[in-house]
Amino acid sequence: MxxxxxxxxxxxxxxxxxxxxxxxxxxxxxxxxxxxxxxxxxxxxxxxxxxxxxxxxxxxxxxxxxxxxxxxxxxxxxxxxxxxxxxxxxxxxxxxxxxxxxxxxxxxxxxxxxxxxxxxxxxxxxxxxxxxxxxxxxxxxxxxxxxxxxxxxxxxxxxxxxxxxxxxxxxxxxxxxENELNTFLQSLYQIYLIMLVIAIGIAYFISKYVTRSLETLRLQINSTGLLKRNKRIHLKNPSREIDSLINSYNNMIDDLEKSAERLAKTEREQAWQEMARQVAHEIKNPLTPMRLSIQNFQRRFDPMDNKNKNKVEEFSRLLIEQIDIMSNVANAFSDFATLPKAQLLPTDIVETTRRATEIFEYENVKFNSTSEKILCPLDEPQWIRAMSNLIQNGLQSVGTKKKAKIEINLFQKNNKIIIEVSDNGAGIDPNLKDKIFEPKFTTKTKGMGLGLGIVKNIIEAHKGQISYSSNSKSGTIFIIKLTLKQS
Missing domain, CATH: 3.30.450 (Beta-Lactamase)
Known part of the structure; x- marks a missing residue:
């Protein structure tokens, strides 16, 4: 060993x-x-x-x-x-x-x-x-x-x-x-030397044989994991002590597999329960104003009123708006669950990112790049979606009390492409830093909390990393790092 x-x-x-x-x-x-x-x-x-x-x-x-x-x-x-x-x-x-x-x-x-x-x-x-x-x-x-x-x-x-x-x-x-004694001792020394060499060889093989079972146990225990498919140990003719250790290990493996199955089942059930609660909550949000609108329309509706056409149009607009909200909820959960595998092709990341910002041209979104063109392996639709979610997240973090200001800076450093998306919002609470990219987590009154989770999945699919720094006074900066040359 x-x-x-x-x-x-x-x-x-x-x-x-x-x-x-x-x-x-x-x-x-x-x-x-x-x-x-x-x-x-x-x-x-x-x-x-x-x-x-x-x-x-x-x-x-x-x-x-x-x-x-x-x-x-x-x-x-x-x-x-x-x-x-x-x-x-x-x-x-x-x-x-x-x-x-x-x-x-x-x-x-x-x-x-x-x-x-x-x-x-x-x-x-x-x-x-x-x-x-x-x-x-x-x-x-x-x-x-x-x-x-x-x-x-x-x-x-x-x-x-x-x-x-x-x-x-x-x-x-x-x-x-004395001569006889010296001769005898010399012969004895030679015999003992041969015996010592033989004893060393025998001791080596005996020690190796005795500890072979323990070495097998050690290697097996080192490879044991909660989420692995652990193998049971079977040895031929083990000693009583080793056999007791093997039985204890095999029993532990059985208990571990049962615990892992129970844990996985519990996690799946909790995930479905949490998802069901989230979906139910998001659907109930538009149902309440729809119910109130219908009840109010029933009370105020007068068949002889000349303004009925306008009231019906207003009522229809409210219902359609709430229905669209429920549709968006369903689409958001569907998109998060069925995000396709990224198809990475050589693409100009500068131009693709600029196009993602153009749909927010009336929202004070500014894009800067130190290079005119940088070819990088991208899935163009997913990249535009990730940038759009980050920009939308920044706009929502500002609120209505002040004018939103979103700035996107793209530059190359060595073999890395770095994209910084900054806003002038209220920042992120330090206590929430470990949850910010979790699905279903949100600090806003609107939204499902899936935007940043989708962004993180897209960035990781591009072999990149995303992090952020936040300050309550200056806002939040999301930092994306992509490797320019991917193996």
């Missing part, structure tokens, strides 16, 4: 989470393997140390028992230095022997701290040997020759009594184990 507004998508989060988990698992296994290998190495060295020490103790006891050295003095021990040295060479180990007080009996190797103590064991070491249950004390040493373990233990005679203290240094041969 893509990134939206800088946020990490669910697919990316799943992918990264699986990679991190695999990486952490590899590191944990690697660390555990390292410590396990170290623990096994330590156990092995401990076992090897005890085995060598046991062999050494056996050889020393044999030599001591054969020569009855267990109760001998240090001078007697020195006589057998060569034999003790031979044991050291046979077993390839170093060792030293002290009496029970810590004085040296045989020395081949000693830690620096014992050498610094005049080759005498510290009483602390002797005490630790005595207090230990197996009469043995092991400590780790570090000096100039490296790391090693020092084992201090009693040598026991045939009666089970200690007769001396054995010092046995054990030097671990770590070169082989």
């Amino acid at each position: 893509r990134l939206i507004q800088g946020k990490i998508s669910l697919r990316t989060r799943l992918f990264l989470a699986m990679i991190v988990l695999v990486f952490i698992a590899c590191m944990m296994i690697l660390v555990a393997t390292y410590y396990q290998y170290g623990s096994e190495s330590e156990s092995y060295n401990q076992f090897r140390m005890e085995r060598k020490e046991k062999q050494l103790r056996s050889q020393i006891n044999y030599l001591v028992f054969q020569n009855s050295l267990s109760l001998s003095s240090s001078e007697t021990w020195s006589i057998y230095n060569n034999d003790l040295q031979a044991v050291m060479n046979i077993l390839s180990v170093d060792y030293s022997i002290f009496d029970l007080k810590g004085n040296p009996l045989f020395i081949s190797f000693l830690p620096l701290k014992i050498i610094a103590n005049n080759y005498v064991l510290d009483t602390k070491i002797i005490n630790k040997i005595q207090t230990n249950s197996n009469k043995r004390y092991v400590e780790k040493n570090i000096d100039e020759i490296g790391k090693f373990q020092s084992s201090y233990s009693y040598l026991i005679d045939q009666s089970g009594n200690p007769y001396a203290i054995l010092f046995f240094p054990y030097f671990e041969d770590v070169s082989f184990s």
Whole structure:
């Protein structure tokens, strides 16, 4: 799923989470393997140390028992230095022997701290040997020759009594184990690298598979609209959670379609009701004076009156006038509903607009153009009708208290043709600016409110725009913009 507004998508989060988990698992296994290998190495060295020490103790006891050295003095021990040295060479180990007080009996190797103590064991070491249950004390040493373990233990005679203290240094041969560990870790690194690459591929496809249903939902929801024909979602083998989301979406689509149908039906009914009220209102307007005229004529009619002819003519004129008003109402609604599609042909817009103003030559309508001729795609009858409606609207806005003044200015700016129709009327209330082009809306006592609606439809059919600016003092200016070169 893509990134939206800088946020990490669910697919990316799943992918990264699986990679991190695999990486952490590899590191944990690697660390555990390292410590396990170290623990096994330590156990092995401990076992090897005890085995060598046991062999050494056996050889020393044999030599001591054969020569009855267990109760001998240090001078007697020195006589057998060569034999003790031979044991050291046979077993390839170093060792030293002290009496029970810590004085040296045989020395081949000693830690620096014992050498610094005049080759005498510290009483602390002797005490630790005595207090230990197996009469043995092991400590780790570090000096100039490296790391090693020092084992201090009693040598026991045939009666089970200690007769001396054995010092046995054990030097671990770590070169082989370290090389083996490094080789093992290198192989493990390579295996983990291959596993990580495979895990990345698997994580990518799993994250893509898991979020595929959500991506389908997202795309479908983005394309959902109230007035669209929305499609239901059907997926094969979705998970329980995704299936619940899909069912909720499909139910919402069903409810949305029902709501859209109810809304469209309500709007159609309201439109017809509003149109019916408007038509009824406009027809009732002339019917009232017609009724009053007939009633008045009945009261005043005298068969013997010599002026009956004039009265009948006057009465007929009033009826015809009101009938014409009703006919105009019907024609206006019919024209608005059946406005034909504009047939745009190359036409001189300057001459066509001038002809539209000529029928108002007695109404103080002035036309100005900066060009003698401008060819523009026009439907000539509809254009004349739009201009006539704008001029008529301006004349009606002035009223009878002052002389109307309508001015039409036509000019070209870049690839735009601009027509400005201005009047000196009372202007348009700012609160009504959003309704001025709506059908059936009017601020006048006469008219059906269809004139500006028809004008707007005609201008838009010519791929143009219409707007206005209004001031209560200077009047209103309607501004029409047409594109000179239409694709």
